[in-house]
Amino acid sequence: MVEGEAVLLDLHGRRIVGLNPVGSFVFGRVDGERSVAALAGEVAARFGVSAERALADVGAFIGELVRRGLVEVTTP
Structure with missing residues (x-):
């Protein structure tokens, strides 16, 4: 993490x-x-955005991380 920004290495x-x-x-x-x-x-x-916007954006971001194999999503 440098100045609040991260860099990820997608090995795949x-x-x-x-x-x-x-x-x-x-x-x-x-x-x-x-x-x-x-x-x-x-x-x-x-970040002062609406709950709906945040949910849509975070959901899309997590989906992209899952697609790239960088995180896994589990259900209880």
Whole structure:
């Protein structure tokens, strides 16, 4: 993490993926305990966006991380 922005190494795609401050914020909080909705609530509060926008954006971001094999989503 450098100046609030993270860089991920996608070993499968052999790419380096830069994250903006919001992506870095979310990625830093993915801990296996927080739900997508909880993460979206944190984003809405921190960045001053609507809950609906945050939920859509965080859901899309987590979906992309899953697609790239960078995180796994589990259901209770």
